[in-house]
Structures are given as structure tokens and as C-alpha cells.
Amino acid sequence: MIETIDQIFVLLKHWLVGFLPAGLQPVASVLVSVVAIIAVFPSLFAIAVWMERKGLGRMQNRIGPNRVGPFGLFQPIADGIKSLTKEDIVPLRADAVVHFMAPVVLVVVVFMGIAVLPMGRNMTLVHMDSGLLFFFAMGASTELSVFMAGWSSRNKYSLLGAMRGVAQMISYEVPLLMSSVAVVMMTGSLSLGKIVEAQNQYTWGLPHWYIFTPWGLAAFLMYAIAATAETNRSPFDLPEGESELVAGYFTEYSGFKFALFFLGEYVGMLSISGLGTTLFLGGWSAPFSFLGWVPSWFWFFSKVMLSICVFIWIRGTLPRLRQDQLMNFAWKFVLPFTLFDLLVAALWRFMGDGWARWVVCSVILLLAYALMGGVGMYRKHFRVRSYRYAE
Amino acid sequence: MSFVFYAIAALTVAGGLAAVLLKNTVHCALALTVAFAGLALMFLELDAQFAGFAQILVYIGAVAILVVFAILLTRNAETPKDGVYSRNWLAGLVIAAGVFAVLGWAVLQSVRVLPHETTTPTVTVLDIGNALMGRYVLPLEIVALLLTAALIGAVIVAMHEKERAK
Numbered sequence: 001m002i003e004t005i006d007q008i009f010v011l012l013k014h015w016l017v018g019f020l021p022a023g024l025q026p027v028a029s030v031l032v033s034v035v036a037i038i039a040v041f042p043s044l045f046a047i048a049v050w051m052e053r054k055g056l057g058r059m060q061n062r063i064g065p066n067r068v069g070p071f072g073l074f075q076p077i078a079d080g081i082k083s084l085t086k087e088d089i090v091p092l093r094a095d096a097v098v099h100f101m102a103p104v105v106l107v108v109v110v111f112m113g114i115a116v117l118p119m120g121r122n123m124t125l126v127h128m129d130s131g132l133l134f135f136f137a138m139g140a141s142t143e144l145s146v147f148m149a150g151w152s153s154r155n156k157y158s159l160l161g162a163m164r165g166v167a168q169m170i171s172y173e174v175p176l177l178m179s180s181v182a183v184v185m186m187t188g189s190l191s192l193g194k195i196v197e198a199q200n201q202y203t204w205g206l207p208h209w210y211i212f213t214p215w216g217l218a219a220f221l222m223y224a225i226a227a228t229a230e231t232n233r234s235p236f237d238l239p240e241g242e243s244e245l246v247a248g249y250f251t252e253y254s255g256f257k258f259a260l261f262f263l264g265e266y267v268g269m270l271s272i273s274g275l276g277t278t279l280f281l282g283g284w285s286a287p288f289s290f291l292g293w294v295p296s297w298f299w300f301f302s303k304v305m306l307s308i309c310v311f312i313w314i315r316g317t318l319p320r321l322r323q324d325q326l327m328n329f330a331w332k333f334v335l336p337f338t339l340f341d342l343l344v345a346a347l348w349r350f351m352g353d354g355w356a357r358w359v360v361c362s363v364i365l366l367l368a369y370a371l372m373g374g375v376g377m378y379r380k381h382f383r384v385r386s387y388r389y390a391e
Numbered sequence: 392m393s394f395v396f397y398a399i400a401a402l403t404v405a406g407g408l409a410a411v412l413l414k415n416t417v418h419c420a421l422a423l424t425v426a427f428a429g430l431a432l433m434f435l436e437l438d439a440q441f442a443g444f445a446q447i448l449v450y451i452g453a454v455a456i457l458v459v460f461a462i463l464l465t466r467n468a469e470t471p472k473d474g475v476y477s478r479n480w481l482a483g484l485v486i487a488a489g490v491f492a493v494l495g496w497a498v499l500q501s502v503r504v505l506p507h508e509t510t511t512p513t514v515t516v517l518d519i520g521n522a523l524m525g526r527y528v529l530p531l532e533i534v535a536l537l538l539t540a541a542l543i544g545a546v547i548v549a550m551h552e553k554e555r556a557k
């Protein structure tokens with residue numbers, strides 16, 4: 001019974017595909033999985049948007065959407081219909097072809113990245129020997145879409161937003177990659193399935209997730225920072241800083257193309273959370289060994305949604321960075337720290353089992369953190385700011 | 392040589408041609424990314440996953456972006472008055488043909504030198520990693536040194552102008 005519920009989607013797929021002649025079955029199997037991904041992730045996107053609007057509303061002492069359906073739950077559907085019925089305006093001087101291609105490229109690329117994520121036991125669309133590399137290759141291609149959108153709109157705000165966006169994404173892509181390299185070093189494989197398998201072990205009922213090791217925690221924190229910046233989320237949302245750039249690179253998009261950008265951004269967030277879950281939070285494995293009876297896909301999706309909640313929480317908490325702060329933070333703190341963490345991960349690997357490596361690695365990382373933070377903060381005085389006009 | 396091969400080849404060649412023939416410089420850069428993507432697909436078609444993904448990651452994710460950045464930062468994307476075609480295109484054609492001939496010769500030579508393999512070899516990422524860290528570690532280190540030198544050079548170029556501005 002437990003087995004059946006765990007594998008219910010796989011069984012359902014086999015049952016559906018079973019109706020077709022044997023020759024068509026492999027193609028149909030892939031098609032069914034693709035349709036499932038295309039159905040599930042936009043629904044999660046709708047839920048995430050609702051959660052974000054409600055959660056931010058709470059943090060800002062507002063109510064948030066509360067008119068459409070119970071607790072405003074159907075708000076995303078209403079928004080979707082609204083964006084479909086809106087007029088699609090393309091600026092007169094815009095580069096029509098590139099302007100049209102930009103959201104398409106974004107959505108296609110973002111959905112392709114999801115194909116390699118293991119969403120449960122036996123629930124990976126494509127088993128790839130180098131799945132992690134594929135994910136990052138797809139992630140890198142989103143920068144092109146940002147540039148295309150910003151450049152083709154012929155709008156100075158769009159172009160500035162695109163320049164900021166691309167510069168930021170290039171800068172934070174390096175630490176994003178480097179922090180996952182530590183996991184690859186430890187697992188000895190680029191295959192996401194194997195990375196999850198390596199973490200799906202228990203000692204005293206506690207899981208062997210990489211986040212529960214000193215190097216893994218450091219890598220996870222760096223990964224989380226870089227992922228927030230990659231997805232242009234607050235506090236790194238300069239490319240679409242509405243007080244400066246209207247809406248950044250998609251200022252000139254309206255109607256459904258705007259909705260596609262919105263979708264691409266949130267699905268990108270979901271997929272990068274999915275990768276973080278896979279790399280550091282044990283993917284579909286249960287947090288305690290006695291919870292092993294809960295279906296694996298439940299764990300994966302709850303971890304992803306939990307990450308989304310953290311994204312929302314951070315957005316409601318932190319103010320936006322300045323451009324120079326953003327760049328300095330990426331190149332002078334995040335990148336050196338991830339590189340250092342690689343060394344620590346290697347040390348961890350070669351120190352063998354035992355408690356000694358826990359102490360040594362933790363102390364080294366804490367010292368490095370204090371040192372790098374101290375150098376970064378040197379001669380910078382922070383105190384409570386007061387603004388004459390605000391008092 | 393299957394239909395897929397010809398389709399990808401046509402895409403790649405079309406992208407490459409568009410990159411040299413289009414008038415708008417940014418369009419050229421975008422066409423170049425199409426050619427890069429076609430090459431990546433070609434690698435994947437040949438079952439070389441690692442090379443294909445690395446091609447996407449490095450060429451589309453970094454090189455293409457750098458190209459468009461360079462175009463935007465140095466001059467606008469408008470077509471210059473005297474057209475996009477260089478005056479000494481003949482010399483360029485000769486050099487390109489020469490490079491192509493050398494590459495083609497090397498590839499054709501390798502068919503004769505290497506034993507004819509009947510089974511497709513399976514190369515995993517692990518094998519590539521082992522080869523890079525074992526047999527080819529020296530070339531790897533040299534490339535790393537070269538890149539570091541280029542990076543330092545870039546920083547120095549950027550720093551120099553700043554000091555002069557003071």
C-alpha cells in the first residue's frame with residue numbers, strides 16, 4: 001500500500017500508456033511526463049503567487065487578495081484570464097521578432113531545466129549522466145532572454161534593467177556553480193539521481209543530508225544567496241526595481257507576454273529551489289527515518305514550497321541592495337567563500353570518518369567567515385540612521 | 392547521417408551565415424548564439440553529453456552574453472554608414488578557407504590513423520574527469536594559468552584608466 005502511494009504517479013503513467021500499441025509507448029510515456037510537468041509547475045506557480053501576495057500582505061499589515069473565492073484563492077485564475085484578454089502592445093520602434101522571442105525563450109529554457117530534477121522515487125523525466133550540468137546550461141540561457149527582452153523593447157528603462165540583470169546573473173552564476181561543485185566532489189557524480197541516493201541514508205534515524213555537514217551548510221547558504229540573485233528576487237531585485245526602472249527589462253511587455261515573463265520567473269524560482277532541495281536537502285528523502293512511509297514526492301514538493309516561503313519571507317524582510325553593494329558582495333564575499341568551502345569539502349573528504357573532521361571543518365569555516373566578513377566590514381561604520389525629513 | 396543530423400547542420404549553418412550577413416550587430420550576435428546552440432545539439436546528437444552541455448554553458452551562457460555586452464558598451468547596434476562588409480573580405484575568405492582546409496585535413500587524417508571502431512565507445516563524465524585530472528592535468532593547468540593571466544590583464548587594463556581619470 002505504502003509502495004503504491006509512493007509510486008502512484010509512475011503507476012498512473014504506466015496504466016495510461018498501457019492503452020497504446022507497444023510501438024508508441026516510449027514516445028507516449030515521455031509525452032505524459034512532459035504534460036504532467038507543464039500542468040504541475042504552473043499550478044504551483046499559481047499557489048506560490050497567492051502565497052506571496054497573502055504573505056507579503058500580512059508582513060505589510062494588509063489583507064492581500066480576498067475577493068475571488070475563499071481567501072482569494074482563485075485570484076491567480078482571475079489574473080490569468082485578465083492577462084489573456086488584455087491587448088498585446090508592441091512598441092512601434094521595437095524589434096518585433098526579438099521582442100516576441102524573448103518570453104518564449106525564457107519559458108522554454110526554464111521548463112527544460114525541470115526535466116532533470118528527481119521529483120520522487122523513479123520520478124525523473126530524463127536520467128542524465130550529467131544532469132547538474134544540463135540544469136546549469138539551461139539556467140545560463142535565461143540571461144539571453146533577459147537581454148533580448150531589454151534590448152528589443154527600445155526603452156531606456158528596459159535596456160538598463162537588462163544590463164543590470166545580465167551583469168547580476170553572470171556574477172552570481174559563478175558562486176551558484178561553485179557551491180554545487182562541493183556536492184559533486186562529495187558524491188562523485190553529476191547525476192542528480194545519484195546525489196539524492198547518496199543523501200538517502202540514515203544514522204540514528206537522522207538523514208545524511210549535505211546541509212547537516214559544516215561544508216554543506218556553508219555551501220547551502222552561499223547557494224541560497226546566489227539562487228536569490230539568479231532569480232532576481234528581493235533583496236537582489238535591482239533589474240526590476242520599480243522605483244527606478246518601472247519594471248526593468250519587461251517594462252514594454254503587456255498582456256500574455258508579461259504573464260509569460262511572470263510565469264518564467266516563478267517557475268525558475270521553483271526549479272532552482274528544486275535543485276537546492278536535491279543538492280543539499282536530500283531531494284525526495286524523508287527528514288527522519290521513521291517518516292519513510294510518507295510518499296517521496298510529498299517530501300520533494302513540500303521542501304520546494306518551504307523554500308518558496310523563505311523566498312517570500314526574505315522579500316518581506318530585507319531592503320533592496322545598491323548596485324555596487326550587489327557586485328562587491330558577489331565578487332568579494334560570496335565567491336571567495338565558496339572557493340574556500342571547496343577546499344574545506346576536500347579536507348572533509350580526506351579526513352575520513354570520526355568526530356575530528358566535524359570540529360576541524362567547522363572551526364576553519366567559522367574563522368574564514370569571521371575573517372572575510374571582518375575584512376569586508378573594515379572601516380565601515382554602521383549606526384542607526386536618522387532622516388531629517390522622516391522625523 | 393540521419394535526418395536529424397541534416398536538420399541540425401542546416402540550423403547551424405543558417406545561424407552562422409546570418410551572423411555574418413545580417414545588418415544589425417545585435418542580430419548578428421543573436422544569430423551567432425543560434426549557431427552555438429546548433430553545435431551543442433550536434434554534440435548531443437553524437438552522444439557527447441558533457442561537450443554539448445559545456446558548449447551551451449560556456450558559449451551561450453558566457454561568450455554570447457559577453458559579445459552583446461561588448462557591442463552595447465562600445466557602440467550602438469546601428470549599421471555603420473559604410474555597410475557591414477569589410478573591404479578586405481577576400482583576405483578573410485582566404486584565411487577562413489585555409490583554417491577550414493587544415494581542420495578538414497586533420498579530421499580526414501584521423502580516420503586513417505585511428506583503428507576503425509565497430510562499437511560506439513561510451514564515455515562518461517567520470518572518464519572525462521579522470522582524464523583531465525590524470526593524463527591531461529598539465530594542459531589543464533596551462534589553460535588555467537593562461538586564463539588567470541588574462542583575468543589579471545583585464546583587471547590591470549580596467550585599473551589603469553581609473554587612475555588616469557584622477
